[in-house]
Amino acid sequence: MKKVLLVLFAVLIAVFVIAEPEYVIEDYNGVPGGTLYLGTTSGPKTLNPYWAQETSSTDIIGWYSDSLFNADNKGMPNVPALASKWWFSEDGKTVYFQIRKGLQWSDGEPFTVDDVYFTFTKVALAEGMTANGPSGAKDANDQLPVVEIVDDYTISFTWTVPNVWGFKWVGYSDILPKHVLEEAVDNGTFSETWTVADMDKIVGMGPFLPVEYTEGVRVILERNPYYYRFDKNGNRLPYLDKIVYLIVPDLNTELLKFEAGEIDIYGPTAENFPRIAEQAEEKGWVVGVGGPALGSNFIAFNWVTKDPVKREWFRNEHFRKAFVYMLDRQSIIDTLYNGLGSPLYGPVSPSSGFYNPEVEKFGYKYSIVRARLELKKAGFSWREDGTCVDKDGNPVEFELTTNVGNNVREAIGNKVVDAAKKLGIKVNFTPMQFNSLVQKLLGPDYEAVIIGLTGSVDPGSGWNVWRLDGGLHFWNYSPELRPDTVPEDIWWSPDWEKRIDEIFRLQTSAVDPQERYNLFAEFQMICAEHQPLIYTMNQNYLYAHKKIIHLANPEPNPAAGTLWKGYAIWKEAE
Amino acid sequence: MLKYILRRLILAVPVLLGVSVLSFFIISLAPGDFLDYYRLNPSISAEQVHTLEKQFGFDKPFVVQYFKWLGQVLKGNFGYSFVYHIPVFDLVWRRLGATLLLSISTMIFTWGIAIPLGIYSALHQYSISDQAFSFFAFIGISIPNFFFALLWLFMAAKTGWFPIGGIISLNYDDLSFWGKIGDYLWHVVGPVITLGTSGLAGLMRQMRGQLLDQLRQDYVLFARAKGMPEKNVIYKHALRNAINPIVTMFGYSLSGLLGGAVLTETVFGWPGMGRLVIEALTSQDLFLVMATLLLSSLLLITGNLIADMLLAWVDPRIRFRLR
Numbered sequence: 100m101k102k103v104l105l106v107l108f109a110v111l112i113a114v115f116v117i118a119e120p121e122y123v124i125e126d127y128n129g130v131p132g133g134t135l136y137l138g139t140t141s142g143p144k145t146l147n148p149y150w151a152q153e154t155s156s157t158d159i160i161g162w163y164s165d166s167l168f169n170a171d172n173k174g175m176p177n178v179p180a181l182a183s184k185w186w187f188s189e190d191g192k193t194v195y196f197q198i199r200k201g202l203q204w205s206d207g208e209p210f211t212v213d214d215v216y217f218t219f220t221k222v223a224l225a226e227g228m229t230a231n232g233p234s235g236a237k238d239a240n241d242q243l244p245v246v247e248i249v250d251d252y253t254i255s256f257t258w259t260v261p262n263v264w265g266f267k268w269v270g271y272s273d274i275l276p277k278h279v280l281e282e283a284v285d286n287g288t289f290s291e292t293w294t295v296a297d298m299d300k301i302v303g304m305g306p307f308l309p310v311e312y313t314e315g316v317r318v319i320l321e322r323n324p325y326y327y328r329f330d331k332n333g334n335r336l337p338y339l340d341k342i343v344y345l346i347v348p349d350l351n352t353e354l355l356k357f358e359a360g361e362i363d364i365y366g367p368t369a370e371n372f373p374r375i376a377e378q379a380e381e382k383g384w385v386v387g388v389g390g391p392a393l394g395s396n397f398i399a400f401n402w403v404t405k406d407p408v409k410r411e412w413f414r415n416e417h418f419r420k421a422f423v424y425m426l427d428r429q430s431i432i433d434t435l436y437n438g439l440g441s442p443l444y445g446p447v448s449p450s451s452g453f454y455n456p457e458v459e460k461f462g463y464k465y466s467i468v469r470a471r472l473e474l475k476k477a478g479f480s481w482r483e484d485g486t487c488v489d490k491d492g493n494p495v496e497f498e499l500t501t502n503v504g505n506n507v508r509e510a511i512g513n514k515v516v517d518a519a520k521k522l523g524i525k526v527n528f529t530p531m532q533f534n535s536l537v538q539k540l541l542g543p544d545y546e547a548v549i550i551g552l553t554g555s556v557d558p559g560s561g562w563n564v565w566r567l568d569g570g571l572h573f574w575n576y577s578p579e580l581r582p583d584t585v586p587e588d589i590w591w592s593p594d595w596e597k598r599i600d601e602i603f604r605l606q607t608s609a610v611d612p613q614e615r616y617n618l619f620a621e622f623q624m625i626c627a628e629h630q631p632l633i634y635t636m637n638q639n640y641l642y643a644h645k646k647i648i649h650l651a652n653p654e655p656n657p658a659a660g661t662l663w664k665g666y667a668i669w670k671e672a673e
Numbered sequence: 674m675l676k677y678i679l680r681r682l683i684l685a686v687p688v689l690l691g692v693s694v695l696s697f698f699i700i701s702l703a704p705g706d707f708l709d710y711y712r713l714n715p716s717i718s719a720e721q722v723h724t725l726e727k728q729f730g731f732d733k734p735f736v737v738q739y740f741k742w743l744g745q746v747l748k749g750n751f752g753y754s755f756v757y758h759i760p761v762f763d764l765v766w767r768r769l770g771a772t773l774l775l776s777i778s779t780m781i782f783t784w785g786i787a788i789p790l791g792i793y794s795a796l797h798q799y800s801i802s803d804q805a806f807s808f809f810a811f812i813g814i815s816i817p818n819f820f821f822a823l824l825w826l827f828m829a830a831k832t833g834w835f836p837i838g839g840i841i842s843l844n845y846d847d848l849s850f851w852g853k854i855g856d857y858l859w860h861v862v863g864p865v866i867t868l869g870t871s872g873l874a875g876l877m878r879q880m881r882g883q884l885l886d887q888l889r890q891d892y893v894l895f896a897r898a899k900g901m902p903e904k905n906v907i908y909k910h911a912l913r914n915a916i917n918p919i920v921t922m923f924g925y926s927l928s929g930l931l932g933g934a935v936l937t938e939t940v941f942g943w944p945g946m947g948r949l950v951i952e953a954l955t956s957q958d959l960f961l962v963m964a965t966l967l968l969s970s971l972l973l974i975t976g977n978l979i980a981d982m983l984l985a986w987v988d989p990r991i992r993f994r995l996r
Binding site: 291356552 | 703704705706709710711712713714715716717718719720721722724725728753756757758759763767768771823826827829830837838839840841843938939940941942943944945948949952955957
């Protein structure tokens with residue numbers, strides 16, 4: 100009797116102390132096993148999630164690392180991951196995350212709220228511990244959140260005002276294992292930890308773990324035996340046993356490898372997409388076209404350039420609109436993208452859930468006549484010989500630059516030069532080396548530039564570009580930011596630009612998604628109307644894969660590609 | 674002899690120092706620095722860039738940066754790569770094997786074919802075979818490497834005779850020891866032929882010209898008149914003199930062993946130093962660039978030394994003395 104009681108007691112303790120693991124059941128019906136072969140142009144540089152910069156590194160990190168929540172296939176932060184749920188406090192200033200119970204790291208150690216606390220207090224929000232810095236988590240008052248452990252499974256982040264952007268930043272941050280990294284963090288060697296040299300030391304919560312990296316040859320990942328997702332048939336995910344990335348620096352070679360069947364999923368360039376599509380039927384491939392990419396190239400005129408005459412032109416929105424009409428976007432799309440792209444007239448891509456279709460009502464399109472009309476509105480006229488002159492009789496001529504080697508930007512530049520010539524405007528287009536360009540952009544020397552920035556689904560990621568005091572507000576730097584190059588007396592900002600600044604401050608505290616959507620809709624309308632930056636075009640997302648590969652994403656797109664929910668990708672036996 | 678080598682090695686120190694000064698300051702003349710990519714990243718604030726500038730030491734003048742680096746180097750620390758966050762020589766070691774395998778194979782291929790062919794061509798001047806060898810050698814030199822590489826890969830993809838780039842097969846780990854060597858040889862053929870054919874013509878013409886020069890000398894005429902067997906005239910006397918400048922060339926080519934061949938490596942996906950160096954240059958990964966520059970200077974110096982020693986060995990007229 101005593102024995103039975105004892106056993107009962109032990110069972111009771113076990114039930115209370117070791118709570119039932121909160122696994123996720125996914126609605127997939129795949130077959131486990133197999134190896135997925137992928138190509139990449141370059142190997143990872145570092146596997147440290149807080150120091151990696153290039154996609155070649157973050158692609159690999161994405162497999163082993165996990166965050167509190169993930170993005171759905173529209174790029175919205177809706178998919179619970181390490182946190183099972185999250186909610187805001189009444190005043191919206193605090194966000195609570197409840198983490199899953201009973202999960203384990205890939206080395207079998209328990210995953211606890213201490214890991215989350217450690218990640219944010221010691222690394223992500225700490226000064227000098229990460230490459231990107233903690234600025235993304237700051238609220239409208241420039242304050243970082245206060246992190247508190249509420250109970251064994253709940254952690255809270257409190258700002259001085261509601262901070263939606265900070266909430267997303269926290270939710271998408273990679274959670275680190277305290278038991279593995281605490282020592283490196285404490286003795287200041289964190290940035291030199293989890294480099295390509297210590298592949299075997301990595302511990303994560305993601306579906307796959309890197310096990311081998313042969314420099315410049317391949318990266319091998321194996322399934323995490325403790326992964327916390329199961330399919331509806333009770334199979335522990337991921338389905339695949341292994342993922343092998345072959346490092347193929349040359350795109351033509353990668354194409355040959357895909358055609359030879361050595362690579363399973365391939366991202367064709369617009370140039371070779373027709374060739375792939377042609378063979379698809381015969382070779383048993385699935386090919387597809389997603390929406391236009393999220394980042395984009397644009398033309399920026401420097402409102403604070405040295406020459407006061409040119410400053411006057413560039414600040415005139417009709418002058419800028421003339422260039423919106425001047426650029427024949429479709430012909431560039433046809434020649435460079437094989438027609439697989441879309442023109443863009445505002446800062447948000449149509450692939451984003453925040454896209455406001457109203458911007459199309461402005462009816463921008465290629466038209467030299469309309470361009471001439473805009474120039475007339477701006478007060479420009481033409482001499483007998485066709486030279487365009489401003490109201491004081493100065494002939495219109497300016498410098499345009501971009502970085503050497505980017506064929507899309509160079510094509511845009513050449514198109515602008517040709518079109519401007521038709522209107523009697525002389526554009527001196529001289530591409531330069533990337534580093535020289537960056538140095539120039541940070542000073543008062545440049546007049547106009549064609550450049551692109553990485554984009555994301557949420558326009559809030561552009562805070563550093565659109566806020567008046569933003570470090571990348573390079574068409575109209577504030578004198579506070581660059582006192583030595585932008586004197587107070589030459590600086591000028593129209594009301595609508597101040598409104599954009601306000602929108603980017605307000606959006607961080609808009610806890611209601613609809614309110615945020617409306618703010619960004621207004622932002623896009625302002626940009627479309629006044630054209631501070633002249634957006635050009637985007638290439639569509641292109642993909643091809645073998646039929647025997649079953650993707651988890653029904654519609655791959657720029658916000659969620661072919662590898663979205665990679666844990667549910669499965670492969671039929673060949 | 675030993676003293677001579679020692680002296681040469683001691684003299685190498687100021688040379689390397691000079692190379693380091695020049696390289697460091699030429700790099701400093703290039704606009705921008707490693708953080709330029711960070712400066713154009715919308716999610717990195719200006720303050721963060723300043724923090725990183727301090728962390729990487731970019732806020733100091735270049736002279737200070739140089740002496741800081743030199744001080745570390747004297748302690749044996751060549752610095753960390755900004756991109757990889759690991760010591761630069763660890764990075765170089767990771768790539769060294771593949772580079773040496775390829776460059777040594779190419780060297781054996783080029784020299785092994787060019788020297789005999791050059792000799793043969795010289796001895797059969799203006800014959801059909803001489804013309805034919807020159808013809809093919811010049812085709813090799815005139816096709817750009819990257820294009821030849823693409824043609825090769827296209828052929829490999831169509832026929833399946835050779836792998837489509839890379840250095841090892843997918844099943845490499847399961848192969849036996851000899852299987853692994855065979856697998857490697859199978860992969861190296863393409864890059865070696867691509868790289869080898871471009872160097873072949875020059876070397877072959879050089880060998881041919883040198884030997885022809887010697888064959889016209891008076892001593893050859895004398896030896897022949899004396900009735901010396903033709904074999905002895907050519908291989909014991911003329912060739913021995915003709916090989917002299919070729920040995921010097923060999924010494925120089927040693928310095929190219931680590932340089933890698935960027936375009937060929939890129940097309941074939943060969944994990945060599947060439948791509949590492951180019952990526953380091955474009956991202957301005959300062960210490961990595963410095964390390965590779967110093968390493969190839971060191972190789973150039975050793976290559977020269979080896980060439981001089983080989984010269985003494987093949988040419989009895991040359992003797993080293995300490996003056």
